Amino acid sequence: MKVRVESKTGSVNVVAEEGATLLVSGANVEMKEDGSSIVRSGSHSIDVRCAPGTDIVVGTMSGSVRATGALGRTHVASKSGSIEIDTATTVDARTHSGSVRVGECAGDCRVVVTSGKIRLGRVGNASLNNVSGSITVDVAHSGEVKTVSGTVRVGTSATGVLKIRSISGTVEIAVPVGRTPAARLKSISGSISNDCDQGTDGEIDVKTVSGTIRIECR
Amino acid sequence: MTSPEERGSSAGGRAATIPNGAIVFTDIVGFTELTDTHGDDVALALLERQEELVRDALPEDARVVKELGDGLLLWFDDACDALYTSLALQRRFERESAEPLPLWVRIGMHWGSPRRRGDDIIGRDVNLAARIVDLAGPGEVLCSEALAEEVGPLEGVEYEPLGPVFVRGFAEPVPLMRAALAP
Numbered sequence: 001m002k003v004r005v006e007s008k009t010g011s012v013n014v015v016a017e018e019g020a021t022l023l024v025s026g027a028n029v030e031m032k033e034d035g036s037s038i039v040r041s042g043s044h045s046i047d048v049r050c051a052p053g054t055d056i057v058v059g060t061m062s063g064s065v066r067a068t069g070a071l072g073r074t075h076v077a078s079k080s081g082s083i084e085i086d087t088a089t090t091v092d093a094r095t096h097s098g099s100v101r102v103g104e105c106a107g108d109c110r111v112v113v114t115s116g117k118i119r120l121g122r123v124g125n126a127s128l129n130n131v132s133g134s135i136t137v138d139v140a141h142s143g144e145v146k147t148v149s150g151t152v153r154v155g156t157s158a159t160g161v162l163k164i165r166s167i168s169g170t171v172e173i174a175v176p177v178g179r180t181p182a183a184r185l186k187s188i189s190g191s192i193s194n195d196c197d198q199g200t201d202g203e204i205d206v207k208t209v210s211g212t213i214r215i216e217c218r
Numbered sequence: 219m220t221s222p223e224e225r226g227s228s229a230g231g232r233a234a235t236i237p238n239g240a241i242v243f244t245d246i247v248g249f250t251e252l253t254d255t256h257g258d259d260v261a262l263a264l265l266e267r268q269e270e271l272v273r274d275a276l277p278e279d280a281r282v283v284k285e286l287g288d289g290l291l292l293w294f295d296d297a298c299d300a301l302y303t304s305l306a307l308q309r310r311f312e313r314e315s316a317e318p319l320p321l322w323v324r325i326g327m328h329w330g331s332p333r334r335r336g337d338d339i340i341g342r343d344v345n346l347a348a349r350i351v352d353l354a355g356p357g358e359v360l361c362s363e364a365l366a367e368e369v370g371p372l373e374g375v376e377y378e379p380l381g382p383v384f385v386r387g388f389a390e391p392v393p394l395m396r397a398a399l400a401p
Contacts, residue, residue, distance in 0.1 A: 004381060004382065006382045006384075006391050008384060057379075057380075057381030057382070058381070059381050059382040059383045059384055059391045060384060061384035061386075075379075075380055075381045077353060077380060077381065077383040077384075077394070078384075079384055079385065079386060092378070092380060092396075094353050094355075094380070094383075096352065096353075110355075112353065112354070112355035112358070127355075129247075129355035129356055131247065131248045131251060132248075132251065146247075146320075146322060146355070146356050146357075148247065148248030148251045148252065149248070149251055149255070165320060167248065167251070167252065167255070167256075167319065167320075168251075168255055188318050207320075209256075209318050209319060210255075
């Protein structure tokens with residue numbers, strides 16, 4: 001099942017739960033021949049209930065987006081609204097000034113934010129970009145992070161390649177005790193510290209211009 | 219195909235309609251912050267590097283319409299050229315970023331028929347392309363569905379629909395695609 005939601009200023013609340021068929025309140029629903037559904041509203045809040053694994057595409061101007069339950073491929077774009085996604089197989093989330101929170105994403109988790117915060121729980125492959133907001137990831141198996149001045153805190157499973165680029169933001173990476181990643185750390189004027197022994201448990205590749213780099217085993 | 223300056227007239231202040239083409243915006247990510255933290259000279263060097271790489275990559279049917287504060291407005295007669303060039307540019311930006319600062323550029327593009335005003339192009343389609351680039355991350359190429367449809371399936375290029383996206387100044391959401399070179 002695929003559901004597309006368009007809401008200009010109203011908030012969007014999506015709940016995926018066992019046994020649910022598509023149920024929408026606050027908006028009109030248009031059923032398409034390919035089995036997908038389009039939900040549209042202007043300023044009213046929209047509530048959508050759907051089956052687990054549903055692919056959702058949500059676009060808002062300023063309305064916030066909240067998605068709970070286990071969703072499939074999830075795309076959310078908002079000019080200024082905040083985005084919260086509990087669980088999805090893949091995520092593409094974009095907001096100019098809102099914040100983004102993703103609980104769990106087994107596959108690719110791509111987030112593009114200008115000035116808001118990015119907060120992720122456990123993700124497979126993270127692709128995270130912002131200019132000035134902070135980026136926090138509990139655990140990423142692999143990923144690429146780019147930020148100009150935001151602080152980056154990432155936990156890694158030290159199984160894949162983690163690449164982080166920052167201009168002036170501090171970069172802190174937590175590695176599980178006992179793992180020994182191959183670390184390539186470079187900062188032109190910032191300090192570098194690395195608690196972990198060099199090894200072959202994944203790769204950590206960090207470059208900053210003036211930001212501090214800290215790798216800790218914990 | 220011809221470029222905008224070869225078509226119609228740009229008489230006085232009256233803008234002439236020109237045939238469809240690809241409107242492409244490039245934008246250096248975090249340019250304001252870079253200028254603040256590293257100074258004007260470093261920022262200027264980044265701008266010049268961006269423009270050098272872009273001019274070097276442009277095919278014959280394309281041109282730099284104008285320099286913006288931290289990016290460029292480009293015009294392509296051909297949508298395929300625009301997409302291939304933009305994707306190739308992102309590879310060059312990544313590969314040829316000069317130390318100490320990386321050259322992070324985002325690209326947004328749209329297929330439309332703007333008005334010509336002197337050497338400039340203006341109108342709704344230009345405004346839309348400018349809004350699209352706002353949603354791209356560093357290294358990304360985002361395009362309108364209109365441009366993707368004009369290009370059609372292209373060997374070595376993958377599209378990912380991002381869905382309907384509301385952008386400032388437009389009442390209706392715009393279907394956007396993320397274009398990337400196939401791995």
